Amino acid sequence: xxxxxxxxxxxxxxxxxxxxxxxxxxxxxxxxxxxxxxxxxxxxxxxxxxxxxxxxxxxxxxxxxxxxxxxxxxxxxxxxxxxxxxxxxxxxxxxxxxxxxxxxxxxxxxxxxxxxxxxxxxxxxxxxxxxxxxxxxxxxxxxxxxxxxxxxxxxxxxxxxxxxxxxxxxxxxxxxxxxxxxxxxxxxxxxxxxxxxxxxxxxxxxxxxxxxxxxxxxxxxxxxxxxxxxxxxxxxxxxxxxxxxxxxxxxxxxxxxxxxxxxxxxxxxxxxxxxxxxxxxxxxxxxxxxxxxxxxxxxxxxxxxxxxxxxxxxxxxxxxxxxxxxxxxxxxxxxxxxxxxxxxxxxxxxxxxxxxxxxxxxxxxxxxxxxxxxxxxxxxxxxxxxxxxxxxxxxxxxxxxxxxxxxxxxxxxxxxxxxxxxxxxxxxxxxxxxxxxxxxxxxxxxxxxxxxxxxxxxxxxxxxxxxxxxxxxxxxxxxxxxxxxxxxxxxxxxxxxxxxxxxxxxxxxxxxxxxxxxxxxxxxxxxxxxxxxxxxxxxxxxxxxxxxxxxxxxxxxxxxxxxxxxxxxxxxxxxxxxxxxxxxxxxxxxxxxxxxxxxxxxxxxxxxxxxxxxxxxxxxxxxxxxxxxxxxxxxxxxxxxxxxxxxxxxxxxxxxxxxxxxxxxxxxxxxxxxxxxxxxxxxxxxxxxxxxxxx
Numbered sequence: 001x002x003x004x005x006x007x008x009x010x011x012x013x014x015x016x017x018x019x020x021x022x023x024x025x026x027x028x029x030x031x032x033x034x035x036x037x038x039x040x041x042x043x044x045x046x047x048x049x050x051x052x053x054x055x056x057x058x059x060x061x062x063x064x065x066x067x068x069x070x071x072x073x074x075x076x077x078x079x080x081x082x083x084x085x086x087x088x089x090x091x092x093x094x095x096x097x098x099x100x101x102x103x104x105x106x107x108x109x110x111x112x113x114x115x116x117x118x119x120x121x122x123x124x125x126x127x128x129x130x131x132x133x134x135x136x137x138x139x140x141x142x143x144x145x146x147x148x149x150x151x152x153x154x155x156x157x158x159x160x161x162x163x164x165x166x167x168x169x170x171x172x173x174x175x176x177x178x179x180x181x182x183x184x185x186x187x188x189x190x191x192x193x194x195x196x197x198x199x200x201x202x203x204x205x206x207x208x209x210x211x212x213x214x215x216x217x218x219x220x221x222x223x224x225x226x227x228x229x230x231x232x233x234x235x236x237x238x239x240x241x242x243x244x245x246x247x248x249x250x251x252x253x254x255x256x257x258x259x260x261x262x263x264x265x266x267x268x269x270x271x272x273x274x275x276x277x278x279x280x281x282x283x284x285x286x287x288x289x290x291x292x293x294x295x296x297x298x299x300x301x302x303x304x305x306x307x308x309x310x311x312x313x314x315x316x317x318x319x320x321x322x323x324x325x326x327x328x329x330x331x332x333x334x335x336x337x338x339x340x341x342x343x344x345x346x347x348x349x350x351x352x353x354x355x356x357x358x359x360x361x362x363x364x365x366x367x368x369x370x371x372x373x374x375x376x377x378x379x380x381x382x383x384x385x386x387x388x389x390x391x392x393x394x395x396x397x398x399x400x401x402x403x404x405x406x407x408x409x410x411x412x413x414x415x416x417x418x419x420x421x422x423x424x425x426x427x428x429x430x431x432x433x434x435x436x437x438x439x440x441x442x443x444x445x446x447x448x449x450x451x452x453x454x455x456x457x458x459x460x461x462x463x464x465x466x467x468x469x470x471x472x473x474x475x476x477x478x479x480x481x482x483x484x485x486x487x488x489x490x491x492x493x494x495x496x497x498x499x500x501x502x503x504x505x506x507x508x509x510x511x512x513x514x515x516x517x518x519x520x521x522x523x524x525x526x527x528x529x530x531x532x533x534x535x536x537x538x539x540x541x542x543x544x545x546x547x548x549x550x551x552x553x554x555x556x557x558x559x560x561x562x563x564x565x566x567x568x569x570x571x572x573x574x575x576x577x578x579x580x581x582x583x584x585x586x587x588x589x590x591x592x593x594x595x596x597x598x599x600x601x602x603x604x605x606x607x608x609x610x611x612x613x614x615x616x617x618x619x620x621x622x623x624x625x626x627x628x629x630x631x632x633x634x635x636x637x638x639x640x641x642x643x644x645x646x647x648x649x650x651x652x653x654x655x656x657x658x659x660x661x662x663x664x665x666x667x668x669x670x671x672x673x674x675x676x677x678x679x680x681x682x683x684x685x686x687x688x689x690x691x692x693x694x695x
Contacts, residue, residue: 192402550594
């Protein structure tokens with residue numbers, strides 16, 4: 001397993017799960033997404049409502065048709081992709097599971113031969129034990145071989161399941177980091193992703209009540225086992241005496257076992273966890289939280305952190321998966337073959353010898369009947385419960401399949417996309433009739449916003465709380481879309497740019513900036529992941545943010561783990577945090593300096609044309625605030641004073657706003673006043689009144 005997961009991961013070139021085939025039995029179910037959504041719809045008085053994510057579907061004819069549709073459209077391609085990860089091992093796993101399913105019937109037949117030989121010895125009073133010793137020796141040898149084969153099959157199955165588990169989790173993470181805020185804001189999409197996540201977790205046996213998708217192999221094994229027992233019973237049943245023994249065996253099999261305490265199976269020891277594995281487990285959960293939490297979504301999109309998260313998570317995940325292989329598997333399968341119950345059950349048959357001595361029924365027949373009936377009862381019960389879980393798992397698979405087809409709402413169609421063409425001196429912004437309403441809200445957050453900003457100019461946005469300032473910043477940064485109007489960036493509609501390409505030319509500090517649950521170095525370096533390993537670049541960004549004192553005061557400097565309590569809602573149950581006692585908390589002002597340093601990691605790059613800072617100094621004193629804005633002014637110009645970048649910042653401090661070339665006064669979702677500080681003071685409107693009140 002360790003060798004397998006340490007290899008470079010090679011995914012199929014095109015992970016395509018067909019989900020768009022039209023249904024001939026249900027016209028409205030045209031895609032797997034439609035089937036998934038239909039399976040969650042409630043009927044009767046609750047029509048129009050949906051089951052909560054992860055809730056089991058009712059086993060009825062309607063859902064059975066939906067399950068058949070999903071199975072027909074998803075399963076072949078899905079299994080083909082998983083088989084492609086480990087073709088030889090997967091084929092071997094299928095073969096060995098079929099062979100192993102025949103073991104119980106063969107074991108019962110072998111035991112019957114021994115019992116019959118014992119019966120013949122007692123009945124004939126001929127005490128020649130050669131044949132009996134041969135049979136017993138053969139039984140012992142058979143069990144050793146069976147144990148070795150079972151151990152090898154289990155080890156091989158762990159490798160196959162581990163590869164599939166890693167692949168599914170990777171695809172899930174990859175899709176998560178690609179989706180944008182508007183896509184994730186859709187309640188149906190969120191439910192879809194939650195059930196897709198349950199599907200990914202089911203590969204690890206996470207205890208969610210659902211069957212791992214590869215457990216269909218066990219269904220095939222159970223069916224084979226049932227058929228082998230039935231064949232054995234039918235081949236032995238001849239005449240009234242055999243029927244009597246058969247019914248007696250069925251009756252005795254239904255009785256509770258009186259000696260269950262003899263079944264002393266070995267409990268697996270706890271898997272040892274070394275420091276490296278514990279650290280990797282902690283890191284994989286922190287990275288997974290970054291990918292899944294909405295808190296980090298804007299900065300993941302803006303700073304293009306998707307690839308970095310995937311690569312870092314992959315390295316940590318491989319270490320954790322490699323450490324999860326059971327050390328006891330090679331021994332437990334062999335030891336478990338020697339079940340005390342089976343030996344005692346054979347001894348229990350000896351008193352019945354006199355009862356059947358005068359008939360054609362042998363004690364071996366009784367042994368076969370009893371063991372086969374017990375195995376049948378157990379196998380049928382397992383098959384029923386397994387089938388029910390598979391039925392639920394089909395809809396989780398449909399959620400995963402449908403989620404792989406999701407496209408980010410902000411990404412334009414290929415035929416509409418245009419390349420970003422930079423302008424000398426920054427970007428120009430032309431906003432006309434801009435409007436935006438948050439999903440689920442009746443009142444727009446932005447309405448009829450109009451302004452023009454030339455390349456290289458600075459704009460201060462001011463106004464009361466709730467006036468739409470932060471929303472406008474997110475629209476300018478292409479974090480959320482707009483409903484009405486137009487927004488031209490360098491004379492081209494913003495919607496026609498690829499968001500990832502546009503974000504590479506932008507840097508920002510959000511009002512609700514992210515506090516990443518990692519080191520100071522990574523908290524800063526994530527602003528420019530291409531240079532996250534370059535300490536001088538990180539130190540330069542820290543100096544620009546005036547954060548040297550903060551870093552120097554920490555116990556481990558840049559390597560200090562920062563504490564961000566309450567921001568890990570998506571961590572797996574049972575995940576460990578080996579460094580929780582070593583994490584350092586920061587004040588609001590100290591965190592703001594870290595966020596500023598993160599923004600300066602990219603802001604100082606020559607290809608960045610637009611800087612948007614939303615309340616970047618709200619937690620800093622007046623002196624620190626003045627220093628930060630001096631830095632902004634410095635990096636937005638060349639040494640000769642030539643304008644290089646366009647700067648937009650939001651502030652409540654009007655003494656700072658007057659430094660900008662233009663000021664936008666926002667009120668109730670729109671720009672009520674726009675101009676220079678002198679022009680707005682001459683206008684003697686809302687801005688002038690607010691400015692005088694702040695003095």
